[in-house]
Amino acid sequence: MSRKFKDGILNGLTYISSIIGVLILGSIMVYLIVTGASSINWHLLSSDYYVETANAAVNEDYVYEAPGAYSGEGYYSKKWGVAFEDIVTAHKDEEIQVTYVDPNSPFNHMYSTVAGDDNAAISLTVGNTMQNIYYIDSATGEQVYLSQGSMESAENLVSVLDEAESIVSVNFQSLGGGIRGSIVSTLYLILISLLISLPIGIGAAIYLHEYAAKTKINSLIRQGIDTLTGVPSIIYGLMGVTVLFPVTQAFGATSTSILLGGLTLAIILLPTIISSTEEALIVVPQSLRDGSLSLGATKSQTIFKVVLPCAINGILTGVLLGIGRVIGESAALVYTTSTVINDNPTILSQGTSLALMIWSIMSGEQPNYELASAISLIILIIVFVINLVVKLIGKRLAKSFQ
Amino acid sequence: MEKCFEVRDLNLFYGEKQALKDINLDIYKNNVTALIGPSGCGKSTFLRCLDRMNDLVEGCKVVGQITKDGIDVNSDKQDVVDLRTKVGMVFQKPNPFPMSIFDNIAYGPRCQGLKDKKKLEEIVIKSLKDVALYDEVKDRLRDSAMGLSGGQQQRLCIARCIAMAPEVILMDEPTSALDPISTSKIEDLVLELKKDYTIVIVTHNMQQAARISDYTAFFLLGEMVEIDKTDVIFSKPSDQRTENYITGRFG
C-alpha cells in the first residue's frame, strides 16, 4: 500500500511538471493574443511605422462637380465627396480618419505647400487622419481655421465642412504604426543569409560526409563547426560588426546595414544547414552511389546527379529552420542592422527585422505592448507553421528509401 | 580463347584483416564465369576488385596484378572512371536511381557528356529491348523507376549497365532478392547477353552456376580453391573441399 502511494506521488510529480510546461506555453499564447490580436489587420501589415504629416492647399480653380454617391462606413460629406470616422490609434490617440475620398473630390486635387516639395500634386487618401483645415465660411466669406480639437468628431467635422463655401488647405497625417518596412527588411535578411549560407553549408556537409576520411584535421573541422552551435547570438553580432563590416564596405555600405545583418545571420545558419544536410546525406543508400560510380560517373557527378537530389528534403528542412531562425533572431542584429526602424529599407540601409522591431519599440521610452504582441503573434504563427512543415518532412524522410 | 582479365597473386586487406589470399585466375571473353562459395569467402570482394569499387572502402589495400588489355587496372595508367565505363556492375539489391526509367538508363551516357536527344532515346530503347523490358515499360518511360517490381528493377539496372556498352558485366548475386520467375528471366537474359559481353557472376545458388556459366571458380576463406569448366567442377572437381561444398556437406 505504501509503495503504491509513493509511486503515485512520484508519477503525480511528472504530471505536474508537464502541466507546468503546458501552462507556460498557454500563458504566452493567451497573453500575446489578448494584448496583440486586435491590432493585427491589413493596415498593420501594409503601412509605414512612422507618421507622416502633409500640408496641402486645394487648387483654387478646381470645381467639384458630380456629387458622388457613397454608402460605405463613416460620415459622408456629400458636398466635398469625402467620408470620415472616429478611431483610436495604436498609440491611444483619438483621431478622425478618412474612410473615403471621391475621385473628383477637391481633396484629390491638391498641391503640397511644404517647402521643397515644389507644389507637387498630393491627395488625401483613405487611412489619413485630419489635423486641421482652413476653409472659407459661406456665411461670412472669411477664412476660418479649424483645429484638430475643434473638429470634435467625424460627425461634427462633416457638418462644419458642408457649411463651408470652399476649402483652402488641409493638414493631415498618415496613421503610422505599420510594419511593412520591417517585413521587407526581414525578407531581405532571409534572402541574403540563405543565399550565402546554403551553398557553403551544403558544400561543407558534402565534404564532411562524402569525402572526409577519419583524419585529425577532419575531426578538427567537425569540432569547429559543432562549436559554432554553442556561441550566443550576441557574440555573433559583435563579430559581425568587427569582421564583416569591412566586407559590406566593399559593397558600398557606410554604416551598419541589412547586408551586414544578413552576412552575420549566414554564419549563424551554417551549423543548422550543415547538420540537416548531413542528416539527409546519411539516409541516402550507399548502393545508389555504387550504382552511379559503376556506370563510370565521377564522384562529383554522382553527388550532383544522384546524392543531392535524394537529399533534397533534408536541405529543405535546413532552409525552413534557417528561415525560422532569421525571423526570430534579435540579439545578433542589434549590432549589425541597428535598431532604427526603417519604412523604406534597402540592402545597404539600416533597418529592423520583425523581431528586432519588437526589441526597438520595447526598449524605447514608452513600450508599446499592443504592437509588440501583434508582431510577436505574427512571428509565432510563422515559426509554428515552419515547425509543423519540418516535422512532416521529417516523417516523409524516415519513410523514403524504406 | 581471348583473355579478358588476368589476375596474378592478388591479395586484399581491410586494415589488418586479409580478405583475399594469392588469387590467380583468368577470365575469358564472351564467357560466363561464375564465382561460388560460402558467404564471407571473398567472392564479392574479388568481383569488386575488377572494377575497383573497393577504392570506396576506407582502409582497403590491394596488392598484386589484375591485367586487362595489357594494363594493370590498379596502376596509375588506368583511369578509374574509364575502367568503370568498360566494366559495368549489377548489384545484389536492385538499385535504380529515384528518377524516371528513361533517365536511369540515360544516366551513364549523359555522365560521359552525351546530350543528343535522339541518340539517347536510341540507346534507351535498345538497352530496354536487350533486357526484354521494353514491351513492359514502353508506355511509361517517363514514370519513376521506383514504381517497377523487383525483377523489373533488376532488369532495368542491367539495361542501365548495357547502355554504357561495356565489355564486361559484373553481377553480384543479381537474383538473390528476387522471386523464382524473375530469377529465371534474368538467367535467360545472362545466356543471351554472353554473345556480346563477358560476364562474371557471383552466386549463392549452385544450380544457377551450373545452368548459366561456362567456367566456375570456387572460393573458400579468401582463397580461390579451383577454377575449371563448369561441367568439370560439378562432375569431377579436383579438390576435396570443392566436392564437399557442391555435394552440400557445408555451405
Place this chain on the structure above:
Amino acid sequence: MFADAKRIRRNKTLDKIFRYLFLGMAVLSASFIVIIVLFIFLKGIAPFLPGYEYGQVDLISFLTGSVYRQDQATYGVGFIVINTLICSFLALLLSFPLSVLTALFIAKIAPKKLGAAMQSVIELLASVPSVVFGIFASGVITAIVRYLASMMGISTFGGSSLLAVIILLAIMIFPTLTSMSITAIKAVDPDLESASLALGATKTQTNFKVVLTAAKSGIFAGAILGLGRAFGEATAVSMVAGNKLFGPTIDLFDITRTLTSTILTGLKETTGLDYDIRFSVGLVLIAVIFVSNWILNQVKKRIGNQV
C-alpha cells in the same frame, strides 16, 4: 564508346575542382569559430593596451570592479560576472527538476498520444524566439513579481528584478533541458529496465531509480547546454534585468545586470570607450562560457565514471 580522352580529362579536372571547393567550404565553416574568438579578443583587449585612443583602462579594476557607470567612465565587470552566474545557476536549479520530470513523463509514463502531444508542446516552446519571451517577461513575469513583492511589502522597479530574470531564464532553458533529457532517457538500454522489473521493482521505481541513473550523463550534458544558453541569452534578459550600476545583486527583488544586458543596453546613443568596452564584456562572456563548460565537463566525466 562515348568517352573520349578530352572529356575524361575535363571530367577529372572538374572532379578535382569540386573536391577542393567542398573542402574549402568545410574549412571556411570551421574557421569562423577561430575568427570570432580572435577578432573579439583583439577588439576586446584594445582598451587595456597603452596608447588606446580614449585613454587606457586598467585591466585588473575592469575584471574585479563592482561599479559599471558610463557617465563616470567607470567600467568594472566583476559583479556582473557574479550576477550572470547567480542568474544562470538559479535558473538551472529551478528548471532542472521540472525538465527531468517532464522528460520522464514524455518518454516513459505518459500514454503514447499524450506523450507525443507533450513533445510537440516542448518543441513549440523551443521555437519561440527570444524577443517574444522578452515581451512575455516584461508583461507577465514582472506583474507576478510585483504581486509577490507587494504581498511581502517590498517595492520593486516595476517588477524588473533578479527574480524575473531567473524565472525567464528557467522558462527559456526548459525546452533545451527537457529534449536533451528525453534523448538520454530513450537511449537507456531496455534490458536494464527488464532486469529491474524482474527483480520485483514497480514500473515507477524502475523509472526513477534505474532509468534516471542510467541516463544521468546525457541529462547532465543537457544541463551544460542549458547553462550555456542561459549565459548567452541577451534580448529577453535585458528587457527585465533593470541594469543596476553596481552590485553584485543578491536580493531577489532588486534589479540586476548581466553580461549580455550590459552589451545590449543603451547601444543607440553610444560611441568611443563605452562602445569599445562592450567587446571587452563580450570577451568576458566567451571566457565565462568556456571556463564553465570546461569545469562542468570535468564534473560530468567524474559523474559518468562512478556508476
